[in-house]
């Protein structure tokens with residue numbers, strides 16, 4: 099069978115990875131991050147204390163190391179001599195040296211061969227600098243993503259990364275072997291003024307125009323598109339949604355990473371770590387339609403008795419294991435709602451993620467709906483447990499890829515050990531964010 103390759107090229111922080119990830123998930127292809135391969139070799143060079151400008155020593159190293167490239171069904175994976183270097187690939191040292199390493203022809207030769215190997219077994223969306231020009235020049239599906247340098251610099255520093263994107267761009271564009279160019283047949287997409295969702299929509303239109311067989315492969319439409327209409331909410335819910343959202347953006351510079359993973363349609367079990375009382379509206383603000391929350395029973399007094407039900411809060415007894423609230427979650431999910439559950443039960447004491455206390459695995463297995471892992475950072479500093487005082491700390495919310503269980507997986511996650519295994523899988527997905 100002939101496999102399709104979508105080639106995404108462009109300068110640093112133009113949005114290549116974000117785009118490739120979204121296309122892989124929506125079109126059912128494997129996303130291959132070729133930059134990670136150049137970064138992995140750079141990491142190994144630095145690990146071995148080889149001078150990155152000593153091309154002969156780098157060539158010798160590349161000749162003797164074993165590089166294994168694979169994928170997990172959606173994303174590429176890499177290991178060098180049996181070690182997965184992923185956690186180290188975006189360090190300042192790797193950023194500073196990767197362009198020099200990737201200019202060495204023998205490094206490119208070895209990695210390009212591994213990149214082409216992917217097409218033997220799967221459809222891919224591959225992102226890098228020379229995918230449309232050198233790796234897959236024959237593919238008709240090519241996009242060159244760009245954005246103004248100032249926008250790109252902002253995006254990188256917003257990600258908290260030390261990276262001189264202009265220096266890297268200059269080196270990548272001026273090298274002799276496989277420089278960054280707009281490949282023949284590529285369509286240029288400038289994302290400077292586009293939202294992530296807008297950029298994805300534009301890319302899908304480009305691919306359709308290039309003849310990509312959309313229908314056959316548009317298998318994974320789990321996340322859907324963010325509605326571009328105003329939020330669909332009853333007015334008291336909307337009032338809370340709007341006021342909390344505005345307050346979070348102003349007071350805490352709220353930053354959301356992984357917007358493209360947000361599931362906009364259908365029932366969703368949202369599993370998040372729990373840092374502070376700020377958390378529920380924080381999560382509620384990710385979505386443009388209403389969702390269901392839990393609130394401790396004691397809050398349903400006075401005005402709370404009237405207000406909390408209007409915000410779709412269901413009372414929960416924090417002091418005792420509460421089977422009835424678990425049943426309510428499952429029922430709400432089956433009715434098609436999006437429901438937020440904090441698997442740890444209580445707020446963190448030290449900022450770390452604690453043990454899962456509630457039966458999130460049981461709920462997920464019984465409801466059988468997509469699970470959205472979410473991790474909150476900084477809310478414990480903005481409103482520490484026990485303090486009651488708001489501080490101006492930056493809050494970041496990271497939204498993870500949906501976990502969609504196959505019918506076989508659902509069957510295997512049954513009984514106490516099955517629920518525990520699923521709980522661990524969900525907690526690991528949160529911790530990985």
Ligand SMILES: Nc1ncnc2c1ncn2[C@@H]1O[C@H](COP(=O)(O)OP(=O)(O)O)[C@@H](O)[C@H]1O
Pocket residue numbers: 108109110111112113114115116117253254257289292293294295297355356
């Ligand atoms: N169209 C966009 N609008 C706003 N931010 C974007 C857009 N595309 C990507 N980003 C953000 O910019 C940062 C860099 O994107 P990334 O995909 O890592 O770029 P690249 O792979 O080209 O280096 C990420 O934080 C990402 O969320």
Ligand SMILES: Nc1ccn([C@@H]2O[C@H](COP(=O)(O)OP(=O)(O)O)[C@@H](O)[C@H]2O)c(=O)n1
Pocket residue numbers: 109110111112114115132133134136137196197198200201225226227228229266270
């Ligand atoms: N196909 C590719 C991909 C990356 N690279 C090199 O690897 C570096 C890191 O690539 P990357 O895609 O991870 O970089 P970002 O765009 O994410 O910053 C680039 O600056 C290039 O020097 C390359 O030469 N060819």
